[in-house]
Amino acid sequence: MTLDDTTAMQRAIAASRRALAAGNRPYGAVLLSPEGRLLHEACNRQETDADDTAHAELVLVREAQARLGRDALRGATVFASGEPCAMCAGAMFWAGVRRIVWAASNPLMAELLGGELLGGELLPARCADVLAGSRPPVLVEGPLLEREAAEVLRQARPAP
Numbered sequence: 001m002t003l004d005d006t007t008a009m010q011r012a013i014a015a016s017r018r019a020l021a022a023g024n025r026p027y028g029a030v031l032l033s034p035e036g037r038l039l040h041e042a043c044n045r046q047e048t049d050a051d052d053t054a055h056a057e058l059v060l061v062r063e064a065q066a067r068l069g070r071d072a073l074r075g076a077t078v079f080a081s082g083e084p085c086a087m088c089a090g091a092m093f094w095a096g097v098r099r100i101v102w103a104a105s106n107p108l109m110a111e112l113l114g115g116e117l118l119g120g121e122l123l124p125a126r127c128a129d130v131l132a133g134s135r136p137p138v139l140v141e142g143p144l145l146e147r148e149a150a151e152v153l154r155q156a157r158p159a160p
């Protein structure tokens with residue numbers, strides 16, 4: 001199955017909804033081959049795994065490498081419902097991902113979730129800045145479907 005950008009991002013946002021429903025942070029990620037074939041989907045699992053590094057993109061890289069082999073990620077694209085953090089951007093680079101598309105920007109996530117839910121923790125580096133000058137280069141694009149992604153983020157906000 002090959003997916004266009006919008007459909008791939010819709011799936012990443014759907015994964016963010018599943019993450020939230022499972023009690024995790026509201027983030028999802030989808031892996032596409034260089035030809036646009038759907039390879040893998042992942043949800044944030046920080047709470048269910050009791051692992052602070054279990055961001056959706058990192059779960060995606062680990063699961064996809066284990067299931068498909070490391071070569072499968074070479075030249076691949078990741079669609080992330082939230083702009084990847086510095087940790088995930090680095091992990092995707094080292095795994096061979098060469099295009100990253102995100103929905104909700106880091107500043108928007110900080111605005112919507114930066115307070116109570118994250119205990120005030122913020123890592124403000126932008127994904128494109130983290131990967132700037134990388135060799136080989138990684139194409140970073142976004143926002144795509146930011147409003148749809150933000151709807152899920154808003155549901156994660158603690159009641160006032």
Ligand SMILES: [Zn+2]
Binds near residue numbers: 057085086
């Ligand atoms: Zn991350």
